[in-house]
Amino acid sequence: MHQATLTQVRDKLRKKEISSVELTKAFFKRIEAVDSKVGAYLHLIEDEALEQAKSADRKIKSGEDAPLLGVPLAIKDLICMQGVKTTCASRILENFVAPYDATVMKKLKEAGAVILGKVNMDEFAMGSSNENSAFHLARNPWNFDHVAGGSSGGSAAAVAAQECVASLGSDTGGSIRQPAAFCGVTGLKPTYGRVSRFGLVAFASSLDQIGPITRTVEDSALMLNVISGHDPMDSTSAEVEVPDFVGGLERDLKGLTVGIPKEYFADGLDAEVEKAVRAGIQQLQSLGMKTVEVSLPHTEHAVATYYILACAEASTNLSRYDGVRFGNRSEESDSLFNMYTNTREEGFGEEVKRRILLGTFVLSSGYYDAYYLKGQKVRTLIKQDFDRAFEVCDVIAGPVSPVPAFKIGEKMEDPLQMYLSDIYTISANLAGLPGLSIPCGQSSGKLPIGLQLLAKTFDEATLLAVGHGYQQATDHHTRFPEL
Ligand code: GLN
Numbered sequence: 366m367h368q369a370t371l372t373q374v375r376d377k378l379r380k381k382e383i384s385s386v387e388l389t390k391a392f393f394k395r396i397e398a399v400d401s402k403v404g405a406y407l408h409l410i411e412d413e414a415l416e417q418a419k420s421a422d423r424k425i426k427s428g429e430d431a432p433l434l435g436v437p438l439a440i441k442d443l444i445c446m447q448g449v450k451t452t453c454a455s456r457i458l459e460n461f462v463a464p465y466d467a468t469v470m471k472k473l474k475e476a477g478a479v480i481l482g483k484v485n486m487d488e489f490a491m492g493s494s495n496e497n498s499a500f501h502l503a504r505n506p507w508n509f510d511h512v513a514g515g516s517s518g519g520s521a522a523a524v525a526a527q528e529c530v531a532s533l534g535s536d537t538g539g540s541i542r543q544p545a546a547f548c549g550v551t552g553l554k555p556t557y558g559r560v561s562r563f564g565l566v567a568f569a570s571s572l573d574q575i576g577p578i579t580r581t582v583e584d585s586a587l588m589l590n591v592i593s594g595h596d597p598m599d600s601t602s603a604e605v606e607v608p609d610f611v612g613g614l615e616r617d618l619k620g621l622t623v624g625i626p627k628e629y630f631a632d633g634l635d636a637e638v639e640k641a642v643r644a645g646i647q648q649l650q651s652l653g654m655k656t657v658e659v660s661l662p663h664t665e666h667a668v669a670t671y672y673i674l675a676c677a678e679a680s681t682n683l684s685r686y687d688g689v690r691f692g693n694r695s696e697e698s699d700s701l702f703n704m705y706t707n708t709r710e711e712g713f714g715e716e717v718k719r720r721i722l723l724g725t726f727v728l729s730s731g732y733y734d735a736y737y738l739k740g741q742k743v744r745t746l747i748k749q750d751f752d753r754a755f756e757v758c759d760v761i762a763g764p765v766s767p768v769p770a771f772k773i774g775e776k777m778e779d780p781l782q783m784y785l786s787d788i789y790t791i792s793a794n795l796a797g798l799p800g801l802s803i804p805c806g807q808s809s810g811k812l813p814i815g816l817q818l819l820a821k822t823f824d825e826a827t828l829l830a831v832g833h834g835y836q837q838a839t840d841h842h843t844r845f846p847e848l
Contacts, residue, residue: 366383366388366391367391367392367395367527368527368580368845369530370530370579370580370581370583370584371433371436371530371531371579371580371581371583371584371587371588372581372583372584372587374388374436374530375432375433375434375435375436375587378421378425378434378435378436379425379430379434381425381426384418384422384425384435385417385418385419385421385422385425385434385435385436385437385479386415386418386419386422388418388435388437389414389415389417389418389437389479389481390415392437392481392528392529392530393409393411393414393481395527395528396409396481396482396528399506399526399527399528399848400526400528402504402509402848403503403504403506403509403513403522403523403526403528403848404485404501404502404503404504404519404522405439405484405485405503405513405518405519405520405522405523405526405528406439406481406482406483406484406485406519406523406528407442407450407452407454407482407483407484407485407498407500407519408442408449408450408452408482408483409481409482410446410449410480410481410482410483411481411482413449413480414437414479414480414481414482417474417478417479417480418435418437418479421434421435421477421479422435424477431475431476431477432476432477432587432590432591433473433476433477433478433587433588433591434476434477434478435477435479436477436478436479436530436531437478437479437480437481437529437530438473438478438479438480438481438529438530438531438532438533439480439481439482439483439484439519439520439523439524439528439529439531439532439533440470440473440480440482440483440484440520440532440533441483441484441486441517441519441520441532441533441534441535442454442483442484442485442486442519443486443489443490443535443565443566443568444467444469444470444533444535444564444565444566444575445463445464445465445466445467445470445564445565445566446463446466446467446470446480446483447463447464447465447466447470448462448463449462449463449483450462450463450483451463451483451566452483452499452500453486453488453489453490453566454485454486454487454488454489454497454498454499454500455488455489455499455692455712455713455714455717456499456693456711456712456713456714457686457691457692457693457708457709457711457712457713458566458686458691458692458693459499459692459693460692460693461691461692463564465564466564467561467563467564467565468561468563468564468596468598468599469533469560469561469564469565469575469592470564472591472592472594473533473591473592476591481528481529484503484517484519484520484522484523484532485498485500485501485502485503485518485519485522486498486503486515486516486517486518486519486520486534486540487515487516487518487540487716488713488714488716488717489566489568489679489683489717490516490517490535490537490540490568490573491516491568491679491716491717491720492515492516492716492783493514493515493516493539493540493543493776493783493784493786493787494512494513494514494515494518494771494773494776494777494783495512495513495514495515495516495518495519495522495544496512496515496773496774496777497515497516497714497715497716497717498518499714502773503518503519503522504522504773505522505547505548505770505812506522506525506526506548506846506848507525507548507549507770507811507812507813507846508770508810508811508812508846510772510773511547511769511770511771511772511773511812512547512770512771512772512773513544513547513548513770514543514544514545514546514547514548514766514770515540515543515544516534516535516537516540516544517532517534517535517536517540517541517544517545517552517578518544519532520532520533520534520541520544520578521534521544521545521547521548521550521552521578522544522548524548524550524578524579524580525548525549525550525845525846526846526848527845530579530580530584531577531578531579531580531584531588532577532578532579533575533576533577533578533588533592534552534575534576534577534578535565535568535573535574535575535576536552536554536573536574536575536576536790536794536800537568537569537572537573537574537675537794538569538572538671538675538787538790538791538794539554539765539766539787539789539790539791539794541553541554541576541577541578541802542554542765542790542800542801542802542815542817543765543766543786543787543790543802543815544578545578545765545802545815546765546766546802546804546813546814546815546817547766547769547770547812547813547815548770548813549804549807549813549841549842549844549846550578550579550580550804550842551578551579551580551581551582551584551585551801551802551803551804551832551836551842552576552577552578552579552585552801552802552815553576553577553578553579553582553585553588553589553799553800553801553802553825553828553829554574554576554793554794554799554800554801555574555575555576555589555593555799555825556574556603556797556798556799556822556823556824556825557571557572557574557601557794557797557822558601558602558603558605558797559574559589559593559602559603559605559607559799559823559825560574560575560576560589560592560593560594560602561575561592561594561595561596561598561599561602562574562575562599562601562602563596563598563599563602567678567682568675568678568679568682569674569675569678569679569682570601570678570682571674571678572671572674572675572678572794572795574794575592576589576592577589577592580842581833581836581842582614582801582803582829582832582833582835582836582842583611583614583833583836585801585829585832586610586611586613586614586829586833587610587611589610589825589829590607590609590610590611593607593610594607603823605823608826610825610826610829613826613829613830614829614830614833615830615833616826616827616830616834617653618649618652618653618654618830618831618834619652619653619654620653620654620655621653621654621655621759621760621827621831622654622655622656622657622757622758622759622760623646623649623650623654623655623656623657623758623759623760623761623762623831624656624657624658624659624754624755624757624758624760624761624762625646625656625657625658625659625761625762625763626658626659626660626661626664626754626761626763627658627659627660628660628661628662628664628665629661629664629763629764629789630763630764633767633785633788634764634767635767635768635769635808637769637806637808637809637814638764638766638767638768638769638808638814639764640806641805641806641807641808641814641816642762642763642764642805642814642816644805644806645762645805645806645816645835646762646816648805648835648838648839649762649831649834649835651838652834652835652838654831657757657758659753659754659757659758659761660750660754661747661750661751661754661792662750663743663746663747663750664747664750664788664792666743666746666747667747667788667791667792667795668784668785668787668788668791669740669743670740670743670744670747670795671787671791671794671795672723672784673723673727673736673737673739673740674737674740674741674744674795675720675724676720676721676723676724676727677724677727677728677736677737677740678724679717679720679721679724680720680721680722680723680724680725680728681724681728683713683717683721686708686709686712686713687705687708687709688704688705688707688708688709688712692712693708693711693712694708695707695708695710695711695712716780719780727740744795744796747792747795747796748795748796748797750792750796751792751796751798751819755821759820759821759824759827759831760818760819760820760827760828760831761818761819761820762816762817762818762819763789763816763817763819764789764814764815764816764817765789765790765802765815765816765817766786766789766790766815767786767788767789768786769808769810769812769813769814770812770813771786789817790817793819796822797822798819798820798821798822799819799820799822799823799824799825799828800817800818800819800828801817801818801819801828801829801832802815802816802817803815803816803818803832803835803836803841803842804816804841804842804844805835805839805841806841807841807844813841813844816835818831818832
């Protein structure tokens with residue numbers, strides 16, 4: 366059952382072929398057996414999970430039903446769950462216990478899910494490798510010398526290493542899609558505004574979005590059904606209709622058009638990744654889809670734009686960690702000012718500090734117009750590139766990452782190299798678009814490769830239908846690493 370999809374697990378539970386308690390215990394056993402090597406989990410919530418599982422079993426027995434009833438999940442450790450630590454993989458929040466449930470947590474609980482624990486990430490979701498976790502690494506289950514990806518490295522590694530059925534991550538610039546690609550699982554970043562961010566610890570509020578990491582597109586659709594919808598607690602969550610994403614999966618793909626951005630197949634793209642992605646696009650063609658070349662001419666400015674805007678927003682969002690209201694406080698200070706600075710000096714890691722400095726700089730008087738304001742303007746140009754491209758296609762296909770999972774330590778000394786590896790994922794966040802990452806092959810080093818599909822805002826239905834069609838015709842998503 367460790368390898369079963371969410372849909373299969375749910376059916377088995379409903380038919381009472383397995384109980385949620387048995388399943389939950391089996392996952393904790395699995396975690397005990399492999400997680401010292403993988404490092405996906407930051408903390409387990411065993412007692413509560415077993416209580417949730419018992420309650421699910423009681424409900425199933427009495428004929429009740431709910432979309433995730435009895436299904437064991439893992440949650441990225443920046444989503445608040447009442448009474449449980451939410452550390453954001455940061456020293457500063459090491460002892461922070463969430464006083465309330467995030468809206469997505471509330472929805473998962475109402476849907477009957479069993480929460481196994483909170484999973485690893487880059488500190489405050491800043492990173493592309495999970496190496497910025499203040500606590501420990503999450504390794505790639507396909508090869509422990511390689512990174513799991515980031516920032517939702519724990520969420521992706523836990524699904525790939527069969528330590529949960531599915532998980533939630535968050536995506537500000539690729540943090541769901543890239544680790545999903547590196548670990549050979551399916552990751553969905555919904556449209557900005559599709560899912561409430563209430564109770565998600567903020568990194569860059571105009572870009573952050575919560576989404577599922579799963580074994581299949583069908584499972585992603587199921588999770589999206591549960592977590593979507595307007596929330597009065599998050600004014601950026603959109604008041605748009607939520608279709609039944611599972612019900613829309615079997616749509617005929619004939620007549621749909623895939624756009625292939627020429628800028629996504631340029632210098633810097635690894636040859637094996639290109640080959641696998643192009644084969645993926647061919648597969649879409651053989652399902653009856655047409656292809657058309659499109660151009661996203663401002664792609665070359667995406668990395669700079671993202672890192673200016675994301676850092677600006679992070680620098681203001683993280684100002685709340687001052688030793689007074691949230692998290693840890695430095696013990697050794699002789700004045701209020703020193704208490705602030707010592708707390709932040711001790712509590713934040715290198716990358717977080719770098720971004721606070723960058724963000725403060727680009728927002729400061731005299732530089733605001735040159736960097737932040739200009740960044741906002743380029744963001745509009747990037748959005749307009751997509752508007753134009755989507756006039757001639759229904760989805761856009763390309764790579765998720767220019768390379769498969771890189772070696773641990775390989776990019777840590779050079780932040781710019783790390784930032785550049787986000788080239789294909791960050792534009793979707795800047796433009797607010799939904800994006801899907803699905804396995805489409807393996808490198809010669811046996812590391813998974815991901816195919817990225819993007820769609821118009823709030824058109825996850827088309828995105829998921831195309832991804833599902835692809836997975837019905839291929840078996841890349843059915844492979845598991847041997848641990
Ligand atoms: N890798 C990107 C960054 O470091 C994206 C992170 C994310 O999506 N949270 O900011």
